[in-house]
Amino acid sequence: MNSQNGTDRAQRPYDIVLFGATGFVGALTAEYLARHAPQGCRWALAGRSLDKLEHLREQLAVIDPACAALPLVEADASDAGSLRELAESTRVVATTVGPYVWYGEGLVAACADAGTDYVDLTGEPEFVDLMYVRHDARARETGARLVHACGFDSAPHDLGVYFTVRQLPEGVPLTVDGFVRSNAMFSGGTLASALNAMGRPRESLRAARERRLHEPRLVGRRARAPLGGPHFSRETGTWALPLPTIDPQIVARSARALERYGPDFRYRHYAGVKTLPMALAGPAALGAGFALAQVPAARQWLMHRYAPGDGPSAKRRAESWFSVRFVGEGGGRRVLTEVTGGDPGYDETAKILAESAMCLVADALPKTSGQVTPVVAMGDALLTRLEGAGIRFRVAHTR
Numbered sequence: 001m002n003s004q005n006g007t008d009r010a011q012r013p014y015d016i017v018l019f020g021a022t023g024f025v026g027a028l029t030a031e032y033l034a035r036h037a038p039q040g041c042r043w044a045l046a047g048r049s050l051d052k053l054e055h056l057r058e059q060l061a062v063i064d065p066a067c068a069a070l071p072l073v074e075a076d077a078s079d080a081g082s083l084r085e086l087a088e089s090t091r092v093v094a095t096t097v098g099p100y101v102w103y104g105e106g107l108v109a110a111c112a113d114a115g116t117d118y119v120d121l122t123g124e125p126e127f128v129d130l131m132y133v134r135h136d137a138r139a140r141e142t143g144a145r146l147v148h149a150c151g152f153d154s155a156p157h158d159l160g161v162y163f164t165v166r167q168l169p170e171g172v173p174l175t176v177d178g179f180v181r182s183n184a185m186f187s188g189g190t191l192a193s194a195l196n197a198m199g200r201p202r203e204s205l206r207a208a209r210e211r212r213l214h215e216p217r218l219v220g221r222r223a224r225a226p227l228g229g230p231h232f233s234r235e236t237g238t239w240a241l242p243l244p245t246i247d248p249q250i251v252a253r254s255a256r257a258l259e260r261y262g263p264d265f266r267y268r269h270y271a272g273v274k275t276l277p278m279a280l281a282g283p284a285a286l287g288a289g290f291a292l293a294q295v296p297a298a299r300q301w302l303m304h305r306y307a308p309g310d311g312p313s314a315k316r317r318a319e320s321w322f323s324v325r326f327v328g329e330g331g332g333r334r335v336l337t338e339v340t341g342g343d344p345g346y347d348e349t350a351k352i353l354a355e356s357a358m359c360l361v362a363d364a365l366p367k368t369s370g371q372v373t374p375v376v377a378m379g380d381a382l383l384t385r386l387e388g389a390g391i392r393f394r395v396a397h398t399r
């Protein structure tokens with residue numbers, strides 16, 4: 001760590017600044033911090049509208065009267081000066097300002113430059129690849145940890161695979177398959193990000209190619225996340241449909257970075273679907289969404305049906321749940337594990353983002369810098385925090 005990231009950082013005015021606090025997930029994250037930030041944690045709300053931030057602060061003061069004194073920071077994603085000031089004022093920035101490929105880069109650049117730790121909620125592979133190519137090297141120089149995908153995408157999958165690997169022998173080839181199930185809905189912001197990502201397949205491929213040119217090759221080990229084929233998984237009792245989200249990419253990066261995943265590691269990521277009709281309908285719906293996302297007018301129409309800032313009601317979220325089952329195998333051992341929790345896209349995502357920010361501020365962590373996955377940056381400490389916060393990691397059985 002250089003001086004920018006050592007004692008200087010501790011003297012900054014804030015421990016955590018939450019950027020995008022006025023959005024749907026931003027407000028849930030602020031509520032979580034209002035309830036759970038430890039005494040003495042210096043945190044602030046940031047966004048582009050002081051009026052909206054003041055309104056949010058009033059709501060937070062109902063939860064905890066001390067929140068009436070929360071500092072407000074005005075910053076706009078299109079104003080590099082405001083992002084630099086924001087990054088220099090704090091030890092950690094947590095941001096919900098997306099789609100990240102549109103709004104995210106300025107803040108990543110400012111954090112990399114200022115040696116400020118950074119967590120976000122992106123599920124956009126193109127954005128993560130571009131940020132690696134453009135800002136990883138600078139972040140390594142300043143000691144900043146840039147941790148993308150600290151929401152349901154991808155922390156439960158990244159940590160769930162890590163948890164599964166820990167149940168298996170060391171030093172042998174390992175395979176893990178993950179099966180995701182949920183009954184949850186999406187918000188306007190998430191829909192905008194998903195449609196935006198689906199509408200940019202060429203840009204995503206280009207960014208992935210650029211990343212491969214810059215990233216050092218793994219020597220003497222293998223870590224892969226190939227797309228699996230559809231099949232019925234007897235062990236989880238579900239039809240498994242390949243799920244090409246950012247999650248398997250993040251898992252493979254953790255496996256590349258950590259020897260514990262063994263000499264030859266393979267992860268495959270699936271949606272686990274209970275019935276055959278649903279299994280047949282899933283790819284059709286995804287295909288239709290992908291096709292619509294290629295047509296700008298259709299994309300705009302879909303986005304306007306669910307405006308940014310909108311999302312599922314508290315009642316709907318309270319009824320929502322997720323489960324990710326992992327089947328791990330290696331060295332003659334087979335294990336079934338499971339990660340479960342409540343509403344994945346919003347309540348749990350806000351919880352994971354807030355806990356990740358607090359983890360980077362307060363916990364004893366391995367020394368890392370640059371673009372790092374949730375597991376590489378925070379592994380055991382974040383897992384312990386999430387368990388304490390009600391996300392369950394368990395071994396269902398071993399053979």
Ligand SMILES: NC(=O)c1ccc[n+]([C@@H]2O[C@H](COP(=O)([O-])OP(=O)(O)OC[C@H]3O[C@@H](n4cnc5c(N)ncnc54)[C@H](OP(=O)(O)O)[C@@H]3O)[C@@H](O)[C@H]2O)c1
Pocket residue numbers: 019020021022023024025026047048049052075076077078096097098099100103121122123149150151152153154187188189190191193194307308309310311344345346349
């Ligand atoms: N990883 C996951 O599992 C996961 C789960 C849920 C959501 N997400 C992602 O999280 C992001 C937020 O979702 P959401 O539903 O909360 O979206 P949202 O309600 O639309 O919130 C977006 C936030 O960005 C702010 N913003 C937009 N443009 C800005 C600019 N130029 N400068 C500063 N702030 C700006 C908005 O401010 P105003 O209030 O002033 O408009 C708002 O606070 C999306 O990218 C979504 O895909 C990820």
